[in-house]
Amino acid sequence: MATATTSAKVKWGFLDAVVVVFALIPVLWIASLSFKTTPTLTDGNFIPRDWTLDNYKLIFQTDQFVRALINSIGIALIATAIAVVLGTMAAYAISRLDFPGKSLLVGVSLLIAMFPQVSLVTPLFNIERNIGLFDTWLGLILPYITFALPLAIYTLSAFFKQIPWDLEKAAKMDGATQGEAFRKVIAPLAAPGVFTTAILVFIFCWNDFLFAISLTSTERSRTVPAALSFFTGASQFEDPTGAISAAAVVITIPIILFVLFFQRRIVAGLTSGAVKG
Amino acid sequence: MADIVLDKVTKSYPDGTVAVHGIDLEIADGEFIILVGPSGCGKSTTLNMIAGLEDITSGELRIGGQRVNDKAPKDRDIAMVFQSYALYPNMTVRENMAFPLKLAKLDKATINQKVEEAARVLELTDYLDRKPANLSGGQRQRVAMGRAIVRSPKAFLMDEPLSNLDAKLRVQMRTQVSRLQKQLGTTTVYVTHDQTEAMTLGDRVVVMRGGHIQQVGDPQTLYDNPVNLFVAGFIGSPAMNFLPAAVEDSMLRTPLGDLPLGDRMKRTLGAGDAPRQLIVGIRPEHFEDAKLIDEAQRAKGFEFTAPVDLVESMGSDKYVYFTVEGEHAAAADLEDLAADAGGADLPPQDSLVTRLSAESRVRDGADARVWLNLDKIHLFDPRDGKNITLHEGRAAGVAAS
Known part of the structure; x- marks a missing residue:
């Protein structure tokens, strides 16, 4: 028995290691590049021979990056907030109510999620230029919400379906109105789902490059992924790889913080104990 | 309140x-x-x-x-x-x-x-x-x-x-x-x-x-006093035994033997629209080991011999299962009962569940002489499940005059 357990542990340990290495090597590579000086960039060493923080100093000295970071944070947060609020309401209705057109709504939101975004870029570009949304925050927030909503609705309705309906009935029997039942009983239980969805949506908005590069033209609303592609070195003959790597590391940090912050709220099995099981 | x-x-x-x-x-x-x-x-x-x-x-x-x-x-x-x-x-x-x-x-x-x-x-x-x-x-x-x-x-x-x-x-x-x-x-x-x-x-x-x-x-x-077959079969554990019966020569022909009919039942069953095929319902505790019955009671009941299938001793009394030859009772109500999860309580169709006194010496595999109380028998019309032994809301058995 003991040997079987040990060999199983070794096997699983090896598999885990492969997955972790596979996922982390590119990230560590970027991190490593960001600490290298320009001449040693291409030396192929995993651990930099010549450490420097110049790349980080450089990107924070340029207005370009700081401004883009502000745009990114603002746009992603606003889009996430709106998408999650709308998604929560829609998902609650979908999982709890039986209304005419319900399957149509679900179908259409699935359709949007499937829609190739590339095919929308040109029409969106023209529309936004004509109505004055081009190169504004709103011009990015709107398409982000559109594409984040199906994601939000799907994730959240799965969470709502896990909450036993009896709880809502019980709340009503205990004297709660529909609103009170939602606010005091359902919403606290749906919190992990809401946070999970918020993270997913935020990452989606944060990472987007296609809309960001197509629907912006200046620093006014350009987000970091788009701004990165405009990076140049200290002079135009210098290789900007180091600066780009540093910027890439910097923009990964908010995501990590965001996930770490909300992770504690995503406790699996928060609903355990409500019903038999 | x-x-x-x-x-x-x-x-x-x-x-x-x-x-x-x-x-x-x-x-x-x-x-x-x-x-x-x-x-x-x-x-x-x-x-x-x-x-x-x-x-x-x-x-x-x-x-x-x-x-x-x-x-x-x-x-x-x-x-x-x-x-x-x-x-x-x-x-x-x-x-x-x-x-x-x-x-x-x-x-x-x-x-x-x-x-x-x-x-x-x-x-x-x-x-x-x-x-x-x-x-x-x-x-x-x-x-x-x-x-x-x-x-x-x-x-x-x-x-x-x-x-x-x-x-x-x-x-x-x-x-x-x-x-x-x-x-x-x-x-x-x-x-x-x-x-x-x-x-x-x-x-x-x-x-x-x-x-x-x-x-x-x-x-x-x-x-x-269950009003119909469904209530009779649903209430009680082990459930009531149901057997097919037919009225012939003023007797009730069942797989257990021919049961005598009292005057009142004869009148009811003599009516023009009375069913010819019936279902007899008997609760397990209305059987007794014939050896333990005194003479006065013996007259009120009916005796038959059947092979013992299984004896379960509960201490206070014994559940004895008998094998019964012949057809099974059939009615929509019984199918409903069997379909329900509570159907586990129903005895298998070809066996008869009886609850006998603990003193009974009945053994597995042997034949036993069993007495049943005619005053406690129910008769049901298989067409609508109605209990036709009910008289003014009370079940009176088949022998009442």
């Missing part, structure tokens, strides 16, 4: 299915009434309509003399215990029990006092600060009860509250529920599919099937 009256209450769904067909039921103030029936019989729908969780399609529901059809659950002042308990997992036991009182906007001191009081009655005082996830099944069940009793509602509704507990705990809780109800004297409507719970708990039992009430009465009446 209030009485509950259901006046031709019907529930039908937009797709045309009718879950409850115009039921009439008067539940007295303080009464403990049980709705029992196989799954899909409309008992839970009826309860949900009383609760206000489902709309009433037609008919009227009155609680305490007041029409409440259009009132929201919160305005009906009734509490409900769910099968799943439906405890709020994000709240402690104390918060769970205080929830209805908080919604009623009582002050903190009163809430505390009421919660402590309920916790004391239900022996939950030590668990007040735990979350439901850290409680056992029985404790969760008690918290659910506690949440119902804290605000002293007009009535309690219970939807199979014990069915998630294991067998031993279920028996304990059954007694506790019964005692609690007597103590509080609150009108209680209790839904179950378990006939044992129904028999042991209720002041009155309502047997339902397919959205119709089959029979309403106190447990003993349902047991002794």
